[in-house]
Amino acid sequence: xANSSDIVLxxxxxxxxxxxxxxxxxxxRDISFSVKRGETLCLVGESGCGKSMTxxxxxxxxxxxxxxxxxxxxxxxxxxxxxxxxRINALxxxxxxxxxxxxxxxxxxxxxxxxxxxEAYCLHKKASEAEARERAVFLLGKVGIANAAERLGQxxxxxxxxxxxxxxxxxxxxxxxxxxxADEPTTALDVTIQxxxxxxxxxxQQELGIAMVLITHDxxxxxRIADRVAVMYAGxxxxxxxxxxxxxxxxxxxxxxxxxxxxxxxxxxxxxxLGVIPGVVPSLVGEVRGCSFRDRCTKAQQACxxxxxxxxxxxxxxxxxxxxxxA
Amino acid sequence: xxxxxxxxxxxALLVALAVSAIAFFLLxxxxxxxxxxAGEGARQEDIELVRRTxxxxxxxxxxxxxxxxxxxxGDFGTSIYFxxxxxxxxxxxxxxxxxxxxxxxxxxxxxxxxLGVLAAVYANSWIDRLALAIAVVGQALPNFFFALILVMLxxxxxxxxxxxxxxxxxxxxxxxxxxGYYVAPAFMRLIRAGMIEVLSxxxxxxxxxxxxxxxxxxxxxxxxxxxxxxxxxxxxxLGFLLGGSVVIETIFALDGLGYLAYQSxxxxxxxxxQVIVLMLSVxxxxxxxxxxxANAWLDPRIRVA
Numbered sequence: 001x002a003n004s005s006d007i008v009l010x011x012x013x014x015x016x017x018x019x020x021x022x023x024x025x026x027x028x029r030d031i032s033f034s035v036k037r038g039e040t041l042c043l044v045g046e047s048g049c050g051k052s053m054t055x056x057x058x059x060x061x062x063x064x065x066x067x068x069x070x071x072x073x074x075x076x077x078x079x080x081x082x083x084x085x086x087r088i089n090a091l092x093x094x095x096x097x098x099x100x101x102x103x104x105x106x107x108x109x110x111x112x113x114x115x116x117x118x119e120a121y122c123l124h125k126k127a128s129e130a131e132a133r134e135r136a137v138f139l140l141g142k143v144g145i146a147n148a149a150e151r152l153g154q155x156x157x158x159x160x161x162x163x164x165x166x167x168x169x170x171x172x173x174x175x176x177x178x179x180x181x182a183d184e185p186t187t188a189l190d191v192t193i194q195x196x197x198x199x200x201x202x203x204x205q206q207e208l209g210i211a212m213v214l215i216t217h218d219x220x221x222x223x224r225i226a227d228r229v230a231v232m233y234a235g236x237x238x239x240x241x242x243x244x245x246x247x248x249x250x251x252x253x254x255x256x257x258x259x260x261x262x263x264x265x266x267x268x269x270x271x272x273x274l275g276v277i278p279g280v281v282p283s284l285v286g287e288v289r290g291c292s293f294r295d296r297c298t299k300a301q302q303a304c305x306x307x308x309x310x311x312x313x314x315x316x317x318x319x320x321x322x323x324x325x326x327a
Numbered sequence: 328x329x330x331x332x333x334x335x336x337x338x339a340l341l342v343a344l345a346v347s348a349i350a351f352f353l354l355x356x357x358x359x360x361x362x363x364x365a366g367e368g369a370r371q372e373d374i375e376l377v378r379r380t381x382x383x384x385x386x387x388x389x390x391x392x393x394x395x396x397x398x399x400x401g402d403f404g405t406s407i408y409f410x411x412x413x414x415x416x417x418x419x420x421x422x423x424x425x426x427x428x429x430x431x432x433x434x435x436x437x438x439x440x441x442l443g444v445l446a447a448v449y450a451n452s453w454i455d456r457l458a459l460a461i462a463v464v465g466q467a468l469p470n471f472f473f474a475l476i477l478v479m480l481x482x483x484x485x486x487x488x489x490x491x492x493x494x495x496x497x498x499x500x501x502x503x504x505x506x507g508y509y510v511a512p513a514f515m516r517l518i519r520a521g522m523i524e525v526l527s528x529x530x531x532x533x534x535x536x537x538x539x540x541x542x543x544x545x546x547x548x549x550x551x552x553x554x555x556x557x558x559x560x561x562x563x564x565l566g567f568l569l570g571g572s573v574v575i576e577t578i579f580a581l582d583g584l585g586y587l588a589y590q591s592x593x594x595x596x597x598x599x600x601q602v603i604v605l606m607l608s609v610x611x612x613x614x615x616x617x618x619x620x621a622n623a624w625l626d627p628r629i630r631v632a
Contacts, residue, residue: 061532085541093537100536105529109628110551120537155627171537 008179008211009058009096010034013071016053016062016235023285027053027066029235035211037178040202042222042243043215044258045232048281051215052101054232055181058213059098060088076178094124096179097172099201101187103164107156113167114152121174132174139170143200162193169201173208180205181213186221198225219262223247228316231255234292235284241317251311251319253297291321299323328623335619339612346608347398351391354600363595364407398605404598408591413602416587421606423493423583424576427502428568432561434507435514440550443518447553448545450523458519462512470571474505474578491580502579506571510564517560521553528552555626562618566611 016028028050035041043051057068060080073081075096080088097120100106108116117140118132127135133152140148143166156164165185172180182201186194202225205212216222222229223243230240231254239252250256260275268274279296282288291297294304303322312318361378362369369377378384382393397404403413446458481501482490492498525531526549534548569585576585584603591599 059536061535089538089540091538092535093539098536100529100533102529106533108530108534108548108552110626111548116533119534119539124538157628168533171533 006036007034007074008037008076009213010072010074011058011070012073014054014057014068014073015070016050016057016066016068018053018063018066020065020285026284026288027235028057028068029284029288031232031235031237033230033237033240035179035213037211038206038209039227040205040212040214040225042226042229043213043232044217044219044222044229046217046281049232050235051217051232052183055098055183055213055215058181059092059096061098090124093120094175095177096181097175097177099165099168099172099180099182099185101184103161103168103188106168107164109156112153112155113159117152117167117171117174120171124175135174136170139173140167142173142204143167143170144196145170161189162197165189165193165197166200169197169204173204176208178211179213180210181215183215184217185214186218187216201225219258231258234281234288236292236320238293238321239317239319241313241319242315245313245315245317249317249325251317251323251325252293252321253299253323254293255319257296331623332616332620335616339616343605343609343612346612347395347605348391350604350608351394351601352387354597354604355387355390358595358597360597363597394601398602403602406591406596406599408594408596409599413598416599417584417602417606420582420584420587423581424569424572424585427499427506427572427576427581427583427585428565430499430503431506431510431568432565434503435511435564436561438507439511439514440518443515444522444545444550446515446519447522447526450519455519458515462515465508465512470505470509471574471578473508474501474575477501477505478578491578493580493582498579498581502575502581505578506568506575509571510567513560513564514557517557518553521556522549525549525553551625555622558618558621558625562611562615565614569607569610 011034012032014028014031015026018025018027031050031054033041043054045051053062053066056062056066057070058073062068068081070081072079075091080091107113114133114136117136118129121127121132121135122129125132136152137148140151145151145163145166151159151167156167159167165188169185185201186197189197198221201212201214204210214221214226226243228241229243229246230237231246231252232238233254239246239250239255246255247259250259254277257275257277261277263274277296282292282295289307290305291300291308294300297304301322308320308322310318310320311324359374361374361381361383364381365374365377382390394404401414403417405411406413406416409416442458442461446455449455478490478501481488488497488500489495522545526545528549531544531548534544539548572583572585573588574585575581576583577589580586584606587599588603590596591603
């Protein structure tokens with residue numbers, strides 16, 4: 001059984017508000033989760049549910065219009081919710097790092113990838129340029145880039161999208177982070193490349209014992225590489241649990257709907273209809289009351305106008321619904 | 328990279344040639360060289376004599392080709408007013424104008440880069456508004472008027488700086504400020520706009536995610552990308568500086584090419600005018616070329632084009 005010192009990331013009551021012309025948008029509402037060393041937590045949900053805002057809040061990279069609040073946002077036992085800018089900078093890119101969605105634009109076009117790879121290592125590890133380059137070559141090899149030493153002198157525009165994302169992964173691993181946040185790292189890539197990159201991420205995470213938060217809207221990915229899954233809907237985590245338990249016995253109507261949307265070879269009949277969740281995500285501007293899924297839920301009742309209780313089973317499977325089991 | 332430079336160089340030479348031709352024909356249309364040589368109030372026979380002697384009765388194209396041939400061989404002709412060799416005259420004045428141009432450009436960049444970066448980093452704050460106010464005043468105020476304000480303040484009221492002349496470095500201070508402030512607003516606005524765009528780019532977020540200090544994010548990752556269009560603008564602005572130097576050098580009696588241009592226009596000194604126009608256009612074309620090369624160095628994506 002893992003003890004508390006194995007918990008790399010611990011989030012309690014995180015909220016992110018964004019000021020908009022129409023009022024305050026509650027992008028993330030009071031979410032809590034934790035990730036242990038060597039564990040992969042997948043954060044899933046449809047576009048606009050607050051997944052990316054959650055990851056940016058952890059890295060303190062929120063856009064200017066957004067503000068975060070949390071009872072506790074702890075990295076390796078240290079509460080960062082009130083940490084100063086220099087403390088955050090000392091951890092970012094060093095002990096916690098992030099891979100972004102868009103490999104085509106996430107690299108600076110004006111500098112060689114070698115320059116961009118060594119930057120964080122020289123800064124955080126007080127290493128010389130030569131040591132950092134050596135490390136960069138090693139990691140580029142590890143992420144499957146041939147002729148790594150020559151690649152260092154190339155500019156981002158000379159690399160394909162898949163190569164750039166490999167460079168981004170190598171860059172995130174430069175300082176040997178304890179926490180890796182990957183925000184839809186394969187969304188912008190070809191399907192064939194997607195699988196390679198994910199396999200690579202999963203292997204590296206296993207090998208290096210990193211705690212990983214993988215954000216995605218692709219449940220197929222989740223089923224393959226997640227240890228635990230947290231399903232987000234309208235800024236809240238509506239269900240969270242071990243991957244097998246969540247996929248085999250989803251408790252929340254939204255999770256059930258999501259899973260019915262995935263075609264399963266052999267089980268989904270050819271020409272048959274896939275599941276559809278009717279309706280749209282409610283507006284998160286202003287106060288949100290009761291269960292945010294009730295307008296789209298087939299099992300909604302009068303009681304759903306009030307905030308639903310959080311239920312939990314013995315194996316750490318939690319969900320937010322008035323029903324014990326919606327199935 | 329070498330091929331790129333050669334291609335640009337060839338293009339630059341063609342542009343300089345075209346400018347010299349246009350300038351030659353325009354100048355000849357603006358007045359009669361024979362009258363200018365013979366002097367005001369000269370008799371018609373004398374003018375005709377001058378015209379024949381100097382070959383001014385031949386077709387303009389023939390005269391242009393002859394002038395071009397002489398110029399290319401280094402024979403710039405003789406000044407009508409100063410009665411000296413044009414080459415000696417022009418090359419004696421060139422360093423002053425080049426110095427003024429470089430100084431004012433330096434001054435403009437020194438003011439506009441920090442101001443543009445600050446305005447972008449603190450967009451819509453009072454710093455941004457102050458920078459905007461400085462830029463608007465600089466763009467709205469005619470440079471000769473600003474020059475006169477400087478003279479009133481620093482020469483007449485405070486008596487810190489000499490009004491005119493070009494003997495000491497102190498003579499260059501006010502012309503530099505007047506001319507630099509004239510071109511600074513365009514730089515400032517471009518840097519501000521570029522920085523605002525670049526600061527919201529994904530790679531800036533990547534740089535911040537590495538834990539780099541804000542200073543490094545702004546000056547290494549953002550400014551380098553925001554400065555690419557500025558380099559191209561520098562060449563255009565240098566053109567403005569060369570043009571503006573005619574006015575400013577005249578006001579401060581700074582003995583440079585601009586002042587000489589003003590004098591040669593006043594005295595209808597065609598050979599001098601012609602060479603100054605050629606000189607300024609060649610300078611301008613070479614600067615544009617330098618800007619292109621600098622751009623290719625700054626933005627690796629341009630190099631292949």
